[in-house]
Amino acid sequence: MTVVAVLALDGVIPFELSVPGQVFGTANQVVDDVLYDVRVCAPGRTATTAPAVGGFALTTAWDLDALGEADLIVVPGHDRYLDPPAPALLAALRDAHGRGARLASVCVGAFTLAATGLLADLRVTTHWRCADELARRHPDLHVDSKVLFVDNGSLVTSAGVAAGLDLFLHLVGQEQGATVAAATARHTVMPLQRDGGQAQFIDHPRADAPGGTLGPTLDWMRAELARPLTLDEIARHAAMSVRTLNRRFRAQVGTTPLQWLLRLRIDEARQLLEATDLPVEHIAARTGFGSPTTLRHHFARATGTAPSAYRTTFRGGSHQGHADLLTADGPVLARP
Known part of the structure; x- marks a missing residue:
């Protein structure tokens, strides 16, 4: 059994906080066994979510000391990601990694993970809007703003919000095999084909060159x-x-x-x-x-994908294409 600790810091993004439980909990359901024990951990067992996406208070059963028992620690994004993390939190993450735990960030959770110093000299990712700031604050990182996630073995980073779904499905596939990952994807109504190397779909602003000659x-x-x-x-x-x-x-x-x-x-x-x-x-x-x-x-x-696959994933009302995704034999799960 894999013990998964999901870190809930004040200002946490509720969706990113819940995704690990959704994916790993569904994996438990599809095999009718306890493959994963998911624990939400918060300093003092309490946290508040980001007001911008519907703020509320939550109480958890586990404090930060639960990080010491985790096999996988997930760091979701939170709205105070530019503030220096508490020294006790950074020490707990370093200690967990030192004893062999895997650390994974979602979206701007990469800023918290980077503050530990563990990502030095590694290729990492985060939400494309924040990639330049991450690179500026941590010039020893190789920030790739284009991919959905980067798997460095014991250290994994993923891009914005929904890329966490892709990351955790990837981890299920690594640990439990493609059959369990495919069943988990079907039960959570997720596409099966998105791997870490697929590009983030970045909106490029209109380049009107205000005040320029072009x-x-x-x-x-x-x-x-x-x-x-x-x-x-x-x-x-x-x-x-x-x-x-x-x-x-x-x-x-x-x-x-x-x-x-x-x-x-x-x-x-x-x-x-x-x-x-x-x-x-x-x-x-x-x-x-x-x-x-x-x-x-x-x-x-x-x-990072073909036009037909892009249309299948993003075309509104494309029910046939969506059904094809849900009944495929298995996901493409690969390390970039």
Whole structure:
């Protein structure tokens, strides 16, 4: 039996606090046995949840001393993640890791885990909106903002909110095998195919370059998205040399013209996959990729999944695709 301690600090995100119990508890149910003993632990046995997502007080049966008995300690996100953690908490996490416990963070729980010093020199992840801040505060970490989770063996980090579901299903698969993981996924109505290497689906803001000189050219590129655009053609429209265009793009948009155009095409393809029944061939043409093969190649590189799989997961009302996910033989569970 695996003892799982879920850390409830003041300001904890309720969903992230409950996900480990949901996944590991469901694994117990599908095999009709106690594979996991899930314990919510809080300093002084009390905590309050984040007010922004429906604050309430909770009382737990376990204090921080229960961390000493845990095989797996889960650190969910909380709204005070930028504050220095209590020294006693950091010592308890270090001691637990030192005796062989596995530590896992969800979302901004990575900040708490990073404060222990245990993540030094490791590849880690967190919610993409907070990745730059995590890297700034802990320059010894290799922060990857694109993936759903990173498994370093005894130290595991995952991205925002729902990625915790993927992480804990991954851990069930590692410990109990693909059959139990697949049954757990079906009972919790989860997709079976998302592994750690799949990309976080990041919303890239519109790059309108306020106050800059590229606004008209950006609008023109959006309008001409369906046809191939060369760097020379973009430079002519902007009335500047290719070298100046590249320099202005990096200063005002933060990337190169062709990379911005590719990102724009991927985002448009995502929207069409979510909102329409257009065949991939038509989407490739409308987004300037030209062929389905080219679309699939760039889409997979950007998102870590195929256009068809993305549509199955994110298309509202796609009941048949959802059923396919729930009746697949087993999940793809892999370490990135």
